[in-house]
Amino acid sequence: MHQPIGIFDSGFGGLTVFKSIIEQLPEYDYIYMGDNARAPYGNRSFNTIHQYTWECVQWMFEQGCPLIIVACNTASAKALRTIQQQDLKTVDPSKRILGVIRPTAEVIGDYTISKEIGVLGTKGTVQSGSYLLEIQHFFPDIKVHQQACPLWVPLIENGEYDQPGADYFVKLYLDQIMTQSPQIDTILLACTHYPLIQQKIEANLPAHVKVVAQGDIVAKSLVDYLQRHPEMKTQLSRNQTKAFFTTTDDTADFDHHASVFFSAPVKSTFISANDLVKC
Structure with missing residues (x-):
């Protein structure tokens, strides 16, 4: 029986997590869903994101996934808990949905010296406020500063991230967060899109500041999860x-941009948002 691991994101960003997961767990089957037609999620309401x-x-x-990774920070922050605690009960409580915020919060304190x-x-x-709460839970002595980068x-979804005009907006938000405290020594990229501009980010930060992406963190967390849950591990096809899959009907455009994220050729299939509503 085909029972793949599902990877969901609002657009391309989750591919940075997907790539890391495959590197650590290459034997499994996978389905990636990018809701590009309705991206970005970041400025939408709680109800809409849910x-x-x-x-x-x-x-x-419906595609047979018993385990889904929500590789989108906005969806993890605003929808995951409701889906885990309420919605799953109406469908199949044996299925599992994991996010990216908790596994990141569990280890982020190990990267900082200044706290x-x-x-x-x-x-x-x-x-x-999800990161504030989760990091406080695991590392109560760490001070967290946040900066929205709307x-x-x-810019990334439209393929403009490598243009000179993007440099201004990269520096703008970095200046704003570093102004909050000169003691910041670790920057968390709390959006799976951001690794695509990680070099630009690092170039605009002081040399001692570490930049942490989530791909490897989430992948290692999934490896640990499957080791601790053999009942799920045995379900998954290999x-x-x-x-x-993408909700944009311009699959050629998706394939082009996704290949950059994934660092490998991608061939996608269109799934309309109307079909999703019927599920």
Whole structure:
């Protein structure tokens, strides 16, 4: 039976996590869903983000996924808890949905010496306060500074991130967060899109500041999860297949940009948002 691991994101960003997961768990089957037609999620309301995320999750269940990774910080912040605690009960409580915030919060304190970190994310992620709460739970002695970067995802989704005009907006938000405290020595990229501009980010920060992306963190967390949950591990099929789906009907454009994120050729299939609503 085909029972792949599902990877969901609002657009391209989750591919940075997907790539890391495959590097550590290459034997499994995977389905990637990018809701590009309705991206970005960052400025949308709680109800809208929950609706979109739950629609995509249900569609992935219909494709046979017993385990889904929500590789989107905004969806993890604003929809994951409701889906885990309420929605799953109406479908199949045996299925599992994991996010990216908790596994990141569990280890981020290991990167800082000064005990002050900066979190860069979408408006939705920052406003949710999820990282403040989760990091405080695991590292109560760490001070967290947050900065919303509302223009970064649109620049990345539209392929403008490597243009000179993007440099201004990269520096703008970095200056704002470093102004909050000169003691920040670690910057967390709390959006899976941001690794694509990581070099620009590092170039505009003091040399001693570490920049932490989530891909390897989430992948290691998934390896640990499967080791601790053999009942889920035995369900998953292992044929090393990868399938990509997007809600934009311009699959050629998706494939082009996704290939950059994934550092490998990507061939996607269109799934309309209307079909998701029917799930």
